[in-house]
Ligand SMILES: [Zn+2]
């Protein structure tokens with residue numbers, strides 16, 4: 001009975017709404033929605049929010065505001081982080097079947113626009129998926145001042161002591177040390 005089981009499609013039948021005049025609308029609650037995402041993105045928290053379907057003279061205006069989170073990795077320390085996101089949807093959806101004649105609509109004039117199915121169903125899942133994909137942070141951080149990883153030991157700089165006095169950090173110093181050892185050998 002949970003919406004979580006509805007993973008393949010998030011379809012809404014809008015035949016009734018299309019039969020009403022411009023200005024009519026329906027609000028679709030989005031609750032606990034889990035959906036597969038593109039580009040290896042994984043939801044950290046299900047999608048919540050609301051989508052409004054408003055009748056226009058051509059079809060529907062689909063607007064909404066949704067919140068979720070993405071399971072990401074901190075770009076500095078590689079720790080798992082959950083990044084909250086808020087996305088907006090603002091799309092026009094047009095019928096593929098003429099409402100009065102029942103004949104297929106010539107879709108060549110608007111090839112990019114979202115289309116309703118032959119049965120006047122609107123699949124909201126692709127709209128939600130695209131909006132979330134666009135919200136992916138470029139360089140997520142576990143915290144704004146994450147110091148990242150230690151260049152010497154590879155550990156997290158935020159954890160433990162990384163004052164490594166004896167570690168050769170600069171390769172030029174390593175070369176100098178090698179020269180000194182050679183000199184000692186020569187005189188000893
Ligand atoms: Zn971090």
Ligand SMILES: [Zn+2]
Pocket residue numbers: 150151152153154155161162163164
């Ligand atoms: Zn270290």
